[in-house]
Amino acid sequence: MLEISNLHVAVNGTPILKGIDLTVRAGEVHAVMGPNGSGKSTLAHVIAGREGYEVTAGEIRYLDRNLLELAPEERARAGIFLAFQYPVEIPGVANIQLLKSALNQVRRARGEAELDAMDFLDYVQTRLALVGMKEELLYRSINEGFSGGEKKRNEILQMAVLEPRLAILDETDSGLDIDALKAVADGVNALRSHERAMVLVTHYQRLLNYIRPDRVHVLAAGRMVKSGGPELASELEERGYGWLDTTAEVGEARA
Amino acid sequence: MGKSENVGIGELMQEEYRWGFVTDIEQERVPKGLSEDVVRLISAKKGEPEWLLEWRLAAYRHWRTLSEPHWAKVHHPPIDYQDIHYYAAPKKKAGPSKLADVDPEILATYEKLGIPLKEQEMLAGVAVDAVFDSVSVATTYKEKLASLGIIFCAFSEAVREHPELVRQYLGSVVPHTDNFFASLNAAVFSDGTFVYVPKGVRCPMELSTYFRINANDTGQFERTLIIADEGSRVSYLEGCSAPRRDENQLHAAVVELVALQDAVIKYSTVQNWYPGDKEGRGGIYNFVTKRGDCRGARSRISWTQVETGSAITWKYPSCILRGDDAVGEFYSVAVTRGRQQADTGTKMIHIGKNTRSTVVSKGISAGEGSNAYRGLVKVLAGADNARNYTQCDSLLMGSRCAAHTFPYLEVKNDSAQVEHEATTSKIGDDQLFYLQSRGLSAEDAVNMIVNGFCKEVFKELPMEFAVEAQKLLAVSLEGAVG
Amino acid sequence: MRIAQEDRAAYVAAGRSAMEAGPSWLKLDRHEALENFFRAGFPAREAEAWKYTSLAALERQQLHSPAPGVEFLPDGLPAGHLLGYGNGYALSRSSALPESMLGRLDAALARTTLPAAARFGTLAGRESMLVALNTALWREGLVLHLPAQWRVDEPIFVVRTIDEDGAMVHERSLIVLEPGAEATVVELCNGRGDYWRNPVTEIFVGAQARLLYVRLVEDGVAATHTGALFARQAQDSRLDVLSLALGGQLTRQDIALDLAGAGASATLHGCFLAGGRAHVDHHTRIEHTAAHTQSREIFRGIAAGRGCGVFDGLIVVRPGAQKADAQQSSRNLLLSPHAEIDAKPQLEIYADDVKCGHGATVGRLDESQVFYLRSRGIGDAQARALLTHAFALEACAAVAPGTLRDWLTQRLDGALDRLVEGGRK
Ligand SMILES: Nc1ncnc2c1ncn2[C@@H]1O[C@H](COP(=O)(O)OP(=O)(O)OP(=O)(O)O)[C@@H](O)[C@H]1O
């Protein structure tokens, strides 16, 4: 589904990603971990198509298309969803307004009929229940004045509504209380299917206790320095990143 | 801190006045008043070339067509421009012959400020011969600069030794027609400082007027011109934190900075002129025109100022961001107390593409002090992607002080991003209580809060200067919160 | 600049009938005001308050006092009291309120027993020459005077249409809410032609009274509008002012609020659209005279085409107005390369125990917001339109949700669509 090869990315001329390879197949869940500033969010933003990131080498293919050619909205309509690490506040635009326009755009792209107001509301109700969010938040401006946890839940609500094929969750678990974490995990698990793929960017094992990943990768200083099965996450939790030689080439580990 | 409960700096200053610095007996002066003849006389006394005389005269003729500006939020009795001596030959002053003769109160202030002994002697007006060492220090300093091709000398010396440079740049940033006080300065400027840093040279030390020979007696109409040639860097320090006296009430200085391609100029000021007595009498009127021209691409000019003195401060260090990718910065702390009035701020004129400017202004008003920020951010039509961020905060102490904010944002380019924010607040009782409950005295608590308030500006000052500035602030605000 | 002798006749002629009617004190006022105007003339660019706006074109224009015209009622006007003015003349009235509460100002001033009459002119003052000319030349006028505790639930619409080229119309309004009274007033200014509209409104909000006042400017594309609004608030009163400047060639609004009673609070919201070659200038002044007063000011400006928007907002905290709490925000969008915004937010503070702040921005839409919407599948143009509308609509928050707000939103949305359309061409 997603194939990233030798991806190099620079911001304002400074190289941030220095040769990333990553393949995600339909039905898989991948976890990406790594120290602060290693480039995880950069990778997520490049996949979603944010401006200001120069791809200096390499490519990203998604469902056999060249992803880098598509505008952000085209990527979204093709089924890519990014849950932001820092969700943006948009005063004056109601949450529900965004959900409705976005859903109908995506449905149109999928060749489905647009939902009318009634059907849309019914549909949103089912999704609200899934992520355990207060209905009141639907009518407030997007993320404005939301608590940290509410913002993260709102991202998951949008994901649940849009039903993407590839979801990238950038630290959606940070700053959540236990119940919220559970709700986010439930939301993710409910969407898990053999035709959907997920990439979870996280610092903590605790999310992975609820959502078992198929693969775990460690990103450090712009490179994937280690990949492994779910057990790698617990190892990282115990030992930190220090034991990995983050300056060395892919996969090399110090004793 | 100090034992003196209520002795503010104002009183100390008064002491200083009473103590020494009797007006000299044998100074050579031209009679009071201003005329073409006086301008000619000044120029002749200094042995200036014809072109400079012509320039002065043009300035004088223009000045006569202007009237004193009154838009600033400052009030003062009318200034009689015909009641001022415009020329006095530099002569040695009669002062105390050694430091031990200086009023102990003043010395205590110096002590608090942590001013080195040699500097204390100079400040206190101890006769120059007595400050033997500092002269030789200055000489070695000058030799080192000369080896790098850096010119750092008195303005009049530059006119004699480097006339082509002076002629090329003088008035190219602040024209002789610029404003009332700038024209007056151009007509009668006494002396000042000239700096030229050649291409690619990074000046290895902070340049400071303190080390310049003949730094004294530049008088009330000082003129500074600093040129940083392509790829060069220089940091210049003006003034010092110790209280300074001067028998001239009106000060109208002009500072011009020119930064060519890739050059960087950092200009830091600590201004602590006599603020006047409790009723505000006798304090210095400080009407200064300071402007930097970022003439070349990627050039950068940064103004940092700590203003605690003068009865009236009227000054707007500005940047003309002409070169593409040029950067202008203005960091300011202005303290007013007693009857002091400050109207200060900056102008950032964005002309080149991708030009950026940052303005951080911190005003502190105590007692009956009045503090105004006045700033202009102008983005011209061709200045694509210009960026400005302005932060302007006022701290109020006492129910009779005043704080004003007058920013102007003029934007003619749709790719520009201009942002201004201002806040006004008093030191919170809860903040004070919190610190006091942790064992700090009220005075220390205020100092801590004020220093926190000014931190963004202090961090822009060169190290030693920052330390002095902090102490100065503490002394200035002594007893401000009861 | 003084008005030249040969140009004075037009103004004298315009005032002929109005200036001779009414009580003698008023006649005297009018003559004095006209003399003052002749002596000082139109404000010039040299004056700080007119730095960004020139009335030179107006000064050169041949102006006359028009005959009564017609009023133009826009679509979907919500239910409420309705007064229609055409070219400054009162034409229609549909309201159950007695004429003494809602009616013509000239009639009210003729009855000197009316307490409202004593307030006439006391806020407008003598400094502004535009106000002086209005004082000299206004005719018929509008008064709203609500007795204590009187509440008017439905909005009062005042529709003012001008439809004659070269017309100058000086509209005068006096609004007095006695203690505890409540009302909503919407003044709609529309028309066609290159006329000059010069309205002056004085508002007194009594103790614990509440007023929502909306000025909706939809003047014709060639029109000049110089409006002045003055308000004074007594203790614990609440005043909400909304200024929507959506039309006209040159619009200038001077709005001055005085929070004179302890505990008074005010909001002043505005949104202006300057497209084509339009010039829209708001000058606002909020004075905190009494302690424990609160003000919130929010302005949103959008300039497109070769339009120019000006915001000059001053907040003054007078000595003794402790615990004043004032916040001001001016945010502006430039939608095209030749548009211009000049913003001048100002604070003048003479008390120490205050909470005051202001923020001003000029720029484009926030790209991170655009990206967020696009990453959810919304197209670039739609995302920008959505954000632009949301940006402008923040100004309407002053009006409680309901029919009136919906209608105002609709007017604003329509004008914004036209602006964005025009900007693309
Ligand atoms: N717009 C930008 N301008 C300059 N540097 C940037 C920009 N965006 C990212 N960087 C830098 O790129 C590096 C990678 O940032 P990124 O946000 O991808 O890290 P991260 O792995 O997500 O970290 P965290 O775990 O803290 O979220 C950091 O050093 C960051 O400072």
Ligand SMILES: [Mg+2]
């Ligand atoms: Mg991150």
